[in-house]
Amino acid sequence: MGIISTDKNKITLIYNSETSLGKQTYGYVSASKKDILAVDTSKTNIPGTQWIEIANNLGIQISELVNKEHPNFQESYSANVKLETNDWLKVLDNHPEVVANPILILDEKxxxxENPSDFVKYMDPDSAGVSRNPAKKKEK
Known part of the structure; x- marks a missing residue:
């Protein structure tokens, strides 16, 4: 059991409201009919244990959560820097703006x-309140 709460009736979005991708993704998610827990990394610090759980559930390394091309990252590190897990966690803690992409948690997934509209492909259209194919209408 993880420390991040998951619920089939709730959407958790971890995003940065200071990025275009974050703002647009939040817009898509907020149009959903489900309850939303939006965690804005520009305002809320995410503990290292949660970053580790996120990376594990995504099947990636902590370093892959970081946008190594972000100017704030490049100011302090080279793009091919080799850091230990604790060092990557410090980067995320001190520079949350370098998180590569918003993270969506649905059910336990x-x-x-990478693209704001990606949200739609992970949702059941009826529960999201959005249609994958607006041209098709339900027949009665």
């Missing part, structure tokens, strides 16, 4: 959002 974790997703990295």
């Amino acid at each position: 974790f997703y990295q959002i």
